[in-house]
Amino acid sequence: MINNNVMLVEGNRLFLEQLSNVIKETESVTLVARFRDAKDALGQGMVFTPNIILLDADTPNIMNLLAEFRRVYPHADIICTGEKWSAESSSLYVNAGAKCFLVKPFSSEELLDAIYSINKNVSASNNAKIVTFFSPKGKSGKTTLIANLAMAISRTANATVGIIDADLQFGDMAFFFNLKPQSTIVEAARDTDFLSPVTLNTYFVSVDKNVSVLCGTKNPSFIDKVSISSLEAIINMARSMFQYVLIDVPAGFNPTSIAAAENSDITFVVSMLNGGYEVQHIQRALDIFTTWPDYQRRVKVILTRVEPCTEKSQQEMQEAIGYPVAGIIPNAYLDVATAADDGRMALDLKPNSTLSQQITLLAELLTTN
Ligand SMILES: Nc1ncnc2c1ncn2[C@@H]1O[C@H](COP(=O)(O)OP(=O)(O)OP(=O)(O)O)[C@@H](O)[C@H]1O
Ligand SMILES: [Mg+2]
Incomplete structure (x- = not known):
């Protein structure tokens, strides 16, 4: 199984701790870096070569951030995380380059499902x-x-x-x-x-x-x-x-x-x-x-x-x-x-x-x- 190097960007301190633990417990996934501030992740995260970025979508200015992350990490898959899914915002994130959306807090299983669906290239568009x-x-x-x-x-x-x-x-x-x-x-x-x-x-x-x-x-x-x-x-x-x-x-x-x-x-x-x-x-x-x-x-x-x-x-x-x-x-x-x-x-x-x-x-x- 391929190893997934995950970078966690999470503004909420409690979620940062909780989600870090979930990621660490998840088989075939390694938490290579974690940041509370998205700007720090953009500036300092590159050395960790993440191939998956979990990005807190409940951050102000998320659309601009998504574009920045895409530019700085062109080879990583971005998963937006948030407290509630909605069709409208989720399709905005996907159009801006996110691969999918996960509701926080997620379990190891849900994280693996998300990664699996990305690898399977499950369409995240909104057009069934x-x-x-x-x-x-x-x-x-x-x-x-x-x-x-x-x-x-x-x-x-x-x-x-x-x-x-x-x-x-x-x-x-x-x-x-x-x-x-x-x-x-x-x-x-x-x-x-x-x-x-x-x-x-x-x-x-x-x-x-x-x-x-x-x-x-x-x-x-x-x-x-x-x-x-x-x-x-x-x-x-x-x-x-x-x-x-x-x-x-x-x-x-x-x-x-x-x-x-x-x-x-x-x-x-x-x-x-x-x-x-x-x-x-x-x-x-x-x-x-x-x-x-x-x-x-x-x-x-x-x-x-x-x-x-x-x-x-x-x-x-x-x-x-x-x-x-x-x-x-x-x-x-x-x-x-x-x-x-x-x-x-x-x-x-x-x-x-x-x-x-x-x-x-x-x-x-x-x-x-
Ligand atoms: N093309 C068909 N020709 C003959 N019999 C059929 C055909 N399609 C279904 N049936 C039979 O008609 C019955 C009802 O089929 P089905 O359960 O698919 O209908 P339904 O509209 O979903 O019914 P329900 O109102 O119970 O949900 C079944 O006994 C089924 O075997
Ligand atoms: Mg029926």
Whole structure:
């Protein structure tokens, strides 16, 4: 393992002591220098050749300091540290050359996660495409779609995908991937005040080289533990953790689905054709979304269990609904059920099926627009 030479710049005396101890205890990391005054670090730190600089972002004039540190230490990675993460300030720091942001006080594990994410070149920019999957009614096939689509995005675009299971009472993404998560959206929501994107990452479970899942609550009563503001904070942080974020929400209009949709770049309205009133449900849902001035760009319709799954059916449904249909998914009950039973993706079991082709088309739609 490479050794990391860390220089700590920390204005607060207590934090300076506390963080020094954490760094000293961290394996594969050496504290080579520490300064309370950033000016001293700029003037005297060079002889210690740090390759990582932990820079106190709660210092006045931090933006100018960042530029100075970049100039004096062009080969070091700068991690900003502060008492609270915010999307706005953190993206300013990253634009000014910081690699990521850590909330103080951090643990050895969090420091290593930050260093690891820098080395892996995890994008700290703020530009994930956030996609919410809304359905007027339950059992629309949206959880199945999200899981398969995440894999398809990973495969076709080699892009990173975070899945957030915000179906707060009966989320089943964890069952879908056969996961027994140590932490879920409940713990993430509890901790949002102390988290930054680097540390939130540890609450996600990786299911593929590019795909991670923030699992849903383990008990329906835990819904009370995830406030709308904490959900929004999680979505906001996820924006700088992945290239795509797919959010599963409870069926129907409710505070959770509305908040997720409002914080999304795209909202898919997903409905399973059952020979019932789906067309009317979709139209009524679309009516509500039309209050967004840019709804035509942001709201897209996906129909599942479309038989026959052809362009002609898509065209007919489009006319019946009076709104473009962005994607159609065939009836593939056997494929999705067999796959779900052994925690695999239908996409992997039958890569050439119509189901896989349609999901891949949707992945291309998302990643090329
Ligand atoms: N394309 C499909 N064709 C046929 N059946 C499907 C399809 N996709 C999913 N299903 C089946 O429909 C049921 C519901 O699927 P899924 O759990 O993905 O829907 P959901 O909208 O997330 O439901 P919930 O409202 O329970 O969250 C499951 O039994 C699943 O196997
Ligand atoms: Mg579901």
